[in-house]
Structure formats: C-alpha cells, structure tokens
Amino acid sequence: MxxxxxxxxxxxAPKNGYAALTQAQRAEMEDYCKRYAAFMDxxxxxxxxxxxxxxxxxxxxxRPLVPGMxxxxxxxxxxxxxxxxxxxxxxxxxxxxxxxxICAAHVDSPRLDVKPNPxxxxxxxxxxxxxxxxxxxxxxxxxxxxxxxxVVCRKDGAAVLVNIGEEDTDPVLMVSDLxxxxxxxxxxxxxxxxxxxxxxxxxxxxxxxxxxxxxxxKLHIMKLLNEKYGLIESDFLSAELTIVPAGKCREVGLxxxxxxxxxxxxxxxxxxxxxxxxxxxxxxxxxxCILADKExxxxxxxxxxxxxxxxxxxxxxxxxxGVKLAECFAHSFCLSADVSxxxxxxxxxxxxxxxxxxxxxxxxxxxxxxxxxxGGASDASAEAMGHVRATLDxxxxxxxxxxxxxxxxxxxxxxAAYMANRNIVTVDAGVPVMSMHAxxxxxxxxxxxxxxxxxxxxxxx
Ligand code: MN
Ligand code: MN
Numbered sequence: 341m342x343x344x345x346x347x348x349x350x351x352x353a354p355k356n357g358y359a360a361l362t363q364a365q366r367a368e369m370e371d372y373c374k375r376y377a378a379f380m381d382x383x384x385x386x387x388x389x390x391x392x393x394x395x396x397x398x399x400x401x402x403r404p405l406v407p408g409m410x411x412x413x414x415x416x417x418x419x420x421x422x423x424x425x426x427x428x429x430x431x432x433x434x435x436x437x438x439x440x441x442i443c444a445a446h447v448d449s450p451r452l453d454v455k456p457n458p459x460x461x462x463x464x465x466x467x468x469x470x471x472x473x474x475x476x477x478x479x480x481x482x483x484x485x486x487x488x489x490x491v492v493c494r495k496d497g498a499a500v501l502v503n504i505g506e507e508d509t510d511p512v513l514m515v516s517d518l519x520x521x522x523x524x525x526x527x528x529x530x531x532x533x534x535x536x537x538x539x540x541x542x543x544x545x546x547x548x549x550x551x552x553x554x555x556x557x558k559l560h561i562m563k564l565l566n567e568k569y570g571l572i573e574s575d576f577l578s579a580e581l582t583i584v585p586a587g588k589c590r591e592v593g594l595x596x597x598x599x600x601x602x603x604x605x606x607x608x609x610x611x612x613x614x615x616x617x618x619x620x621x622x623x624x625x626x627x628x629c630i631l632a633d634k635e636x637x638x639x640x641x642x643x644x645x646x647x648x649x650x651x652x653x654x655x656x657x658x659x660x661x662g663v664k665l666a667e668c669f670a671h672s673f674c675l676s677a678d679v680s681x682x683x684x685x686x687x688x689x690x691x692x693x694x695x696x697x698x699x700x701x702x703x704x705x706x707x708x709x710x711x712x713x714x715g716g717a718s719d720a721s722a723e724a725m726g727h728v729r730a731t732l733d734x735x736x737x738x739x740x741x742x743x744x745x746x747x748x749x750x751x752x753x754x755x756a757a758y759m760a761n762r763n764i765v766t767v768d769a770g771v772p773v774m775s776m777h778a779x780x781x782x783x784x785x786x787x788x789x790x791x792x793x794x795x796x797x798x799x800x801x
Contacts, residue, residue, distance in 0.1 A: 357738040357786045369789040377589040386633040389447035400618040411660040414622035419653045424643040425633040427653040432626040436663045439671025442628040445610040446635030449603035450474030454581035461558035466545040474636030478535040482517035490581035505586040585779040604781040609677035616796035627799035645755040674766040676756035680704040680742035682772035695743040697772035702738030702790040706768035711751020718756035720767040735797035
C-alpha cells in the first residue's frame with residue numbers, strides 16, 4: 341500500500357461542508373435559513389420564542405398535554421411552562437419504557453434587563469436603569485440601536501406586552517459612550533472596566549413637560565407609557581422588560597454565506613429542533629423537544645433546565661403509558677443542542693485549532709465543556725459519542741468536533757450536565773458561532789442547516 345493510500349485509509353480529513361453540498365441541499369439550506377431568519381425577527385426573548393412555538397405547534401396539530409389525557413403513537417403534545425419555556429413531544433410507536441430521544445436547547449440570550457425601579461431623570465434626560473443578564477462584554481452595548489421587549493403586570497392585574505424598537509417607524513433606545521476626545525482616562529482602563537454595569541443606563545427621552553419641577557422629563561416618559569400601556573411607575577416592579585439589540589437578522593458576506601443576528605445562542609439550535617418535529621410522522625421512540633429558559637444564568641429558576649417542570653411533563657407522558665419515569669430516563673438519549681465557539685482567525689491564540697469547531701464544517705459535537713480540569717462538564721462517554729457519530733453519518737449530516745477553546749483559557753457550560761444528572765445519556769452539539777454573546781452574533785447557513793438535519797436524525801434514531 342502506498343503512503344497516500346495509507347493516509348486516505350487511516351487519517352481523518354475534515355472537509356469544508358460546501359465541498360459535498362448538492363444543488364438540492366443548497367436550495368433546501370437557503371429556504372431553511374429564510375424561515376430561521378423570520379423566526380429570529382419575531383423572537384428575541386424566551387417569552388416571544390415560547391409564544392411563537394405554541395402558535396406554530398398548534399397550527400401543526402400539537403395539543404396541550406393535560407393530566408389524565410390518553411396518548412397514542414403519533415400524537416403531538418406540548419406543555420407551555422409559564423410562557424417562558426416549552427416542552428413538546430411526538431409520541432413514538434415504542435413504549436416510553438424504551439426511552440425518549442430528546443433535543444434540548446435554550447431560548448434565553450444575554451441582554452440588559454430593566455431594574456425593578458428603573459426610571460429616573462438626570463440633567464433633564466430620562467433613563468432606565470438596567471442589570472445585565474448573562475455573560476456580556478459591557479463595552480459592546482453603548483451606541484447601538486436598542487429595543488425594549490417584555491411584559492408588565494399592571495396593578496389592575498392586566499398583563500401588557502411591550503415591544504418598541506423593531507418596526508421601521510418605531511423609535512429605538514440607546515446607551516451613550518464617551519467621546520474619544522475626552523476618553524484619556526477611560527481608554528487606560530481594562531475592557532472589563534471601560535464601561536461598567538451601572539453605566540448601562542438606557543436613554544428613553546429628553547423632552548420635559550412644560551411646567552415647574554425637577555422631574556418633568558421623567559414625568560413625560562411616564563405619561564407616554566401610561567397613554568400607550570396604562571402603566572404607572574410602580575408597575576415596573578411587576579415587569580419583565582428587557583433591552584435587546586434592535587433590528588433584523590441579516591445575511592453577511594458578499595456571498596451571503598453567513599447570518600448575523602441577536603441571540604443565535606441558542607435560538608439557532610432551538611429552531612433546528614422545532615422544525616423537524618412539526619411535520620414528523622410517528623417516530624419509533626418518542627421525540628421530545630425542550631426549549632429552556634435561564635441557561636445563560638445557570639439553568640436555575642422554575643423555567644430553567646434544573647426545574648422539575650421537565651419531570652412534570654415527562655411524568656404525564658409516562659403515566660399515560662403506565663411507565664415509570666426513572667425507567668424512561670434510564671433509556672433516553674439527549675442531544676444538548678447548544679452553540680460552540682467557531683474558530684476566529686483574528687484571535688487564534690485562544691483556540692486549540694485541532695479541536696475547535698470552524699464555520700462551514702457542519703454541526704459541532706462537543707464531548708465536554710466546563711473549565712479548568714473539565715470542571716462543570718457533563719463529559720459524554722465514548723459510547724455516547726459513538727452513538728451520535730454513527731447516527732449523523734448514517735443520515736449524511738456534515739459534522740465536526742468542538743471544544744471550548746484552549747485548556748485553562750476560560751470555559752462555560754450548557755444544559756447537558758442537568759440532563760445527565762437525571763440519568764439521561766447526553767451529548768452536546770450545535771452551531772459554531774463567531775462573536776458569541778455579542779449584540780450581533782455570526783453563524784454560517786451551512787452549519788444551521790446541518791444542525792437541523794442532526795436534530796432530525798437524533799429524533800429518529
Ligand atoms: Mn447557549
Ligand atoms: Mn450562551
């Protein structure tokens with residue numbers, strides 16, 4: 341055997357996904373990415389993603405799962421967890437005692453949350469005070485157009501939805517930054533300190549009402565909010581208002597091969613999970629799709645992946661089949677569908693190139709995340725990785741390996757550990773993202789499409 345033949349037989353040779361993409365796949369990919377972009381334009385918070393999913397699932401024949409409900413193979417059910425997280429299932433032909441095939445993504449993203457007592461006036465400028473949510477680089481948030489999304493529970497009990505800054509005719513909001521002419525001291529600070537949390541105050545107005553008083557600009561803003569939404573100042577206390585980048589998902593590159601949007605992490609995997617489920621015929625194993633909240637702050641809270649809401653949903657399904665929940669979990673598999681860090685040639689020093697995901701090389705499978713000595717990682721077994729690899733190969737999905745940067749450079753986690761804690765074999769996989777957690781993140785269309793195909797293959801495994 342020649343060395344060349346040996347090399348071909350023995351050595352791994354990852355290829356750019358475009359090398360083997362057929363014309364039919366390319367057309368499918370473009371259509372898929374158009375639908376994904378439309379989803380991103382509509383859904384910038386976990387609440388909006390949940391509401392969209394409920395409406396879309398209902399339109400595809402999904403029904404709310406209620407205690408005592410009979411379920412049959414092929415049935416499509418969902419559970420709306422308090423408007424902030426959603427669980428869906430297509431019932432398989434096999435009993436749940438044989439386990440479910442689960443895909444779990446999250447629909448919350450880093451952002452600026454409005455504080456409980458946010459509205460104030462300084463120098464006749466009205467501001468909202470914010471508290472950042474998730475891991476952000478604070479200096480990225482001033483001087484970009486911002487929108488406000490969320491819900492306010494008024495004193496009279498009514499819940500009003502707020503969404504300002506997304507329509508072309510809407511005003512946007514903004515955080516200011518210092519002019520370079522006077523930034524001598526600021527520019528000497530570290531990037532972590534150049535803009536601090538308490539400076540992320542969002543300008544909401546500058547025109548004072550006519551009359552006497554030191555709060556006439558604030559009063560003007562409150563008057564506008566009262567006219568539009570019926571709000572009084574104390575209503576901010578019972579509100580979830582979030583400041584997110586304004587604007588739509590855009591194609592990037594002269595070849596249009598990338599997509600820029602706010603919150604690809606992790607709605608790019610959330611969408612990849614939902615779409616194949618909507619039109620799925622009866623699978624062998626029950627297919628379960630999770631869109632979780634609160635991943636960016638540790639999967640905590642009633643809508644986070646550590647919550648018992650998942651057990652509640654799965655137990656209702658298991659009860660209907662007379663199956664023990666523990667039995668179902670023990671035989672289930674979970675793809676923790678979350679994004680990975682795409683190799684960035686501008687910052688080669690933080691990546692291990694041999695083990696990093698790369699744009700256009702397909703869905704990125706990640707054996708472990710965590711930090712330092714794999715601290716906090718789920719660390720999938722050889723068998724679990726083997727299962728994913730074989731499943732994706734069989735389905736013709738382009739995939740690659742991912743790790744979270746160089747050893748000791750930093751780290752992070754996903755919902756994987758919380759799924760594995762439940763005695764469910766779990767592997768991380770998802771779309772490589774450039775500029776992760778920035779106001780606008782970048783992904784490749786090819787990787788988005790391959791991740792959707794991967795979720796589909798896992799459901800049907
Ligand atoms: Mn994520
Ligand atoms: Mn994240």
